[in-house]
Amino acid sequence: MKTNLMDSVDFTENVPTEASSDSILSDTPRPNASAFAQSPPPSGDKTPELTSGVSTRCVHGGEARQKSEGSITTPIYSASTFTFESTDELLDFVEGRQSREEYGRYGNPNERVVEAKLAALEGAEDAILYSSGMAAIVGLLMTKLSAGDEIVFFDQCYHRSREFCSKHLARFGVVTRQVRTGDFDAMEAAINPRTKTLVSESPTNPHLTCVDLEKFAAIGKAYEIETLIDATLATPLNLKPIDFGVDYVLHSATKYLGGHNDLLAGVICGRKELLDPVRGLRGCLGSVNSPHNLSLLERGLKTFALRMARHNENGMAVATFLENHPRVDRVYYPGLASHPSHAIAREQMNGFGGLITFTVKDADWKQTAKVVDAARIARIAPSLGGVESLIEQPLVMSYFSYSPEDRAKFGIADNMIRFSCGIEDSDDLIADLDQALAAV
Numbered sequence: 001m002k003t004n005l006m007d008s009v010d011f012t013e014n015v016p017t018e019a020s021s022d023s024i025l026s027d028t029p030r031p032n033a034s035a036f037a038q039s040p041p042p043s044g045d046k047t048p049e050l051t052s053g054v055s056t057r058c059v060h061g062g063e064a065r066q067k068s069e070g071s072i073t074t075p076i077y078s079a080s081t082f083t084f085e086s087t088d089e090l091l092d093f094v095e096g097r098q099s100r101e102e103y104g105r106y107g108n109p110n111e112r113v114v115e116a117k118l119a120a121l122e123g124a125e126d127a128i129l130y131s132s133g134m135a136a137i138v139g140l141l142m143t144k145l146s147a148g149d150e151i152v153f154f155d156q157c158y159h160r161s162r163e164f165c166s167k168h169l170a171r172f173g174v175v176t177r178q179v180r181t182g183d184f185d186a187m188e189a190a191i192n193p194r195t196k197t198l199v200s201e202s203p204t205n206p207h208l209t210c211v212d213l214e215k216f217a218a219i220g221k222a223y224e225i226e227t228l229i230d231a232t233l234a235t236p237l238n239l240k241p242i243d244f245g246v247d248y249v250l251h252s253a254t255k256y257l258g259g260h261n262d263l264l265a266g267v268i269c270g271r272k273e274l275l276d277p278v279r280g281l282r283g284c285l286g287s288v289n290s291p292h293n294l295s296l297l298e299r300g301l302k303t304f305a306l307r308m309a310r311h312n313e314n315g316m317a318v319a320t321f322l323e324n325h326p327r328v329d330r331v332y333y334p335g336l337a338s339h340p341s342h343a344i345a346r347e348q349m350n351g352f353g354g355l356i357t358f359t360v361k362d363a364d365w366k367q368t369a370k371v372v373d374a375a376r377i378a379r380i381a382p383s384l385g386g387v388e389s390l391i392e393q394p395l396v397m398s399y400f401s402y403s404p405e406d407r408a409k410f411g412i413a414d415n416m417i418r419f420s421c422g423i424e425d426s427d428d429l430i431a432d433l434d435q436a437l438a439a440v
C-alpha cells in the first residue's frame, strides 16, 4: 500500500482569518477575490507548524488559529450578503485590491474554511464545495464541456452520474461514450479530437471495481484530455488520485466526509488554475451550501480519520464473514483476494472502505428482500458512509424502473444486496447479518 497519508501539506494555507477581515479597513493593496481562497493568513495569525498527519489536518486544517471572540469552533456566518463601508471600499474590491466576501452565492467564510480543510486532506491546491455530489458533477462537466465536445466514461458508476451524462448532456450537444470499466483499450479507441473529459469512479458503485489510476491519468496526459475520478467510496484517507496525476477528484461529501447521514454536500478538488472557471460557473448555478450545513460538515470532518479507520475495519471484517457464509454466493469488496480489483486496490489504496455488495445464494428478488427486511441494526435506506449501517437491494432501491435487460447490462442482479458498514461494533453487524441470512 502507498503510505501517502503523511504527505506534508501546509494546512495553514487558504485560511480566512479574523485578521483578514480587519484588513478590509486598511489601504494595503489586496489580491483579487478569486485569489482569496489561496491567501495565506497574516503572519501574526499563523497556525504553528504541526505535524501534518491526516487526523491533525482533519481537526485543524483550513482553520484560523484565533477566531472571532476566541471561539474554538468556526462561528456560523449566517449572512446572505456582506456589507461595504463605502463606495471606496467597494471599488477596492471590484478593482481587485481587496479580497473579501461579497454575496453568499459566491462564497462565505464557513465555506472557505471547509474548502481549505478538504484541500488539505486531499493534498490539492484548491477545493470547491457544492450543495450535493451530483451538483458537483454537473458543475464540473457543465464548465468543461460545450456542444460538439465528447466525454468518455467507465460504465460502472452511480446511476445518476450515468443518467446526467448520457441523457442530459446529450441535450446540449455533448456526445457521451461509455466503455467497460477498466478496459483502457476501449477507452483509447473511444477517444477522438473532440474528447475533452475522461471520467471514472474508483472504487465503483456498487461493484467496488478499482481503476488503475496511473494508466487512467497517463491516457489523459497522452491525449491532453482532462481526467476526473469520483473517489466518494474511497475518501482521501484511502486514496489520493492527485498523486497518480488525475486532474479532478470528486466526492459526494454526503457520505464519509460528512459521515453522520445528516447533510448533503459535494466537493471537487484539483489545481486552482483548472478550478477557477468551475468556481465561476458555480456562482451562476447557485448550487452552494448554507453556512449551517457547512458548519455540520466541518464538525463531521473533525472525526473523519477516526471514523474512516473504523469503517475500513468493519468493512474488512463483515466482507470476510460474508465470503465464508453458506447462504452467500459472491462478495464484492476490494479488500478480499477474491475481488478482481484486489491487486490494484492493494497497490493504490490505504484501506478498502465500508461498502460491501453481495449476492444471496439461490435467492430470487423477493427472497433477497426478506434478508434486507430481517436486518435489525442496519436501516433500509439509500446512501452510505454514515455512522449508521445501511442496507439496500439495488434492484428495488435504484434500478426498479430499469428493464431486466438494462439491469443485466449494468450488472445489477436480482439477489444483490449493498451493505454500508457504519461504525457500530463489527461483531454486532456480523451477528445481525447472520440472523438476517437465516431468513431465507
Ligand SMILES: Cc1ncc(COP(=O)(O)O)c(C=O)c1O
Pocket (backbone or CB within 6 Å): 132, 133, 134, 135, 158, 161, 201, 205, 230, 232, 233, 251, 252, 253, 254, 255, 264, 265, 266, 383
Ligand atoms: C459514487 C457516488 N458519486 C456521487 C453521488 C452523488 O452524491 P449526492 O447524493 O451527494 O448528490 C453518489 C450518491 O450516492 C455516489 O454514490
